Amino acid sequence: MIELQQGGNAAVDGTDASIRFEWSVPQGRDVEADASAYLLTATGRVRGDADMVFYNQPAGADGAVSFIADGSGRGRFRIDLALIPQSIERIVFCVTVHEAQAKGQTLALLDGATINVDAGGSSIRYRPTLAAASEAAMTFGELYRRNGQWKFRAVGQGFNGGLAPLASSFGIDVAEGAAPAAAPPPPPPPPVRLSKVTLDKPGQTVSLEKKGAAFGEIGVNLNWSRGRKGYFGGGTAIDLDLGCLYELQDGGIGVVQALGNAFGSFEEDPYIALSGDDRTGDVSQGETMRINGRRWQDIRRVIVFANIYDGVPNWQQTDGVVSVTMPDQPPIEVRMTEGRNDRRVCGVVMIENDAGRLKATRIVEYFRDQQKLDERFEWGLRWVAGRKD
Known part of the structure; x- marks a missing residue:
């Protein structure tokens, strides 16, 4: 060095x-x-x-x-x-x-x-x-x-x-x-x-038009304050995970998350892939999920969520932010500025295929687990206990 x-x-x-x-x-x-x-x-x-x-x-x-x-x-x-x-x-x-x-x-x-x-x-x-x-x-x-x-x-x-x-x-x-x-x-x-689009009000939405035949690669990134990633309450390290519920146009539904090693696929169904799992908060880029914008016509809707897998829930101190980026479009940011510290899952933003447009809607609601998030939005998945290897 x-x-x-x-x-x-x-x-x-x-x-x-x-x-x-x-x-x-x-x-x-x-x-x-x-x-x-x-x-x-x-x-x-x-x-x-x-x-x-x-x-x-x-x-x-x-x-x-x-x-x-x-x-x-x-x-x-x-x-x-x-x-x-x-x-x-x-x-x-x-x-x-x-x-x-x-x-x-x-x-x-x-x-x-x-x-x-x-x-x-x-x-x-x-x-x-x-x-x-x-x-x-x-x-x-x-x-x-x-x-x-x-x-x-x-x-x-x-x-x-x-x-x-x-x-x-x-x-x-x-x-x-x-x-x-x-x-x-x-x-x-x-x-x-130079503008960004920040969704900071409940239910706030933004719609983006394709600039060509497709959106290209849509990146969804979860990051939290590097200065406070280390320890929250009682010296317990926090493991903040990125995931999503997805629904395809053919009716297929599922979840992409590190839990259960359900990392998805970029080129094949569901056309959504999670890039690794930052368990310690030491990765400066946070966690990233890639959505294949070339297959946007096959995707109906996606709910992006953050999950505190390990550590004491303290959403305010994570200062978490989810960013959605794609070529030739302003980035969309949603910050988790509030929180229920007795609940481990935050539904952050819904991304929908709205007649070919990309419609993003702020959620920022907190749930006991992914199953409660599923029930809130009537997704219909069958849930079993899971863990990371």
């Missing part, structure tokens, strides 16, 4: 690099932060809006740079250095506090903020000093070319303002609201949309 100080640099070996962030927020503070990357030419600006890579535009440079969301805003960037166009001299990686001005927040609220670079079997780490930061945005570090060699530099340069002014400073045409109506041909590219 190479530890860098501000201004320090180190060579990046190999052609594949992973850039990941770590941070936590103080208990009880409503703080959201997001990571973003910008591909810059020798002018210090992007070639166009497609050179910004973040949660709402997760790929750039024809796939050479991609953002893998984890629902917390941290996520990670995957870089194929061999495919970066020669006109790109630097890739800068930034962190911004969401709605910082409205909430009176700064980067000082991010505890243990770190940028990590993993490439060629080696690791580089930089931890900027944020304790007295007055800014809401910062460039943590950058990848840059020097004599044909890629290097990483620890930057730690703050920026007044949030994500929109930061993106604008690199040459991004920002639109906070909906994109403007298309001009007569040839139309200009639409501005980058």
Whole structure:
């Protein structure tokens, strides 16, 4: 592990690099932060809006740079250095506090903020000093070319303002609201949309139209505050699991969850697959479920739930969030901001096929177990006791 100080640099070996962030927020503070990357030419600006890579535009440079969301805003960037166009001299990686001005927040609220670079079997780490930061945005570090060699530099340069002014400073045409109506041909590219869709009211819904023949891969991620994943009440480690009830258009019903090793299948019925099981809370990406949007016509409805399999139920302290993401669509977030600490299952969001559209409805109701969730929504499964191996 190479530890860098501000201004320090180190060579990046190999052609594949992973850039990941770590941070936590103080208990009880409503703080959201997001990571973003910008591909810059020798002018210090992007070639166009497609050179910004973040949660709402997760790929750039024809796939050479991609953002893998984890629902917390941290996520990670995957870089194929061999495919970066020669006109790109630097890739800068930034962190911004969401709605910082409205909430009176700064980067000082991010505890243990770190940028990590993993490439060629080696690791580089930089931890900027944020304790007295007055800014809401910062460039943590950058990848840059020097004599044909890629290097990483620890930057730690703050920026007044949030994500929109930061993106604008690199040459991004920002639109906070909906994109403007298309001009007569040839139309200009639409501005980058920085918005998220947050379902924070009981029964609130949002409908998304397909932008092509299919939605592509629909990702459902469960994450909870990394700073509080460790222990809740009495020193008992918590095991928070992601799962779903599903109903297909042909009437088939079932459950996808780690319990009973019912991990599902992406390419075959039910076209929903759970990617692993984080039993300790040590996986920064949380738990992710993949829905095959190419088979959206075969799916009728899905109820996403979170289950405290082990540990003392304490929903308020988990600060759990479920995110639904897909290409060319704004991410949908549902936070578990309340809870019944005598109940181990939270029905979080229902995803329905509404005449081809994707309709997401906030639930956030708490149940003793999955069977009670089933009964509430009249799913009709037969339940038996199960466990994880």
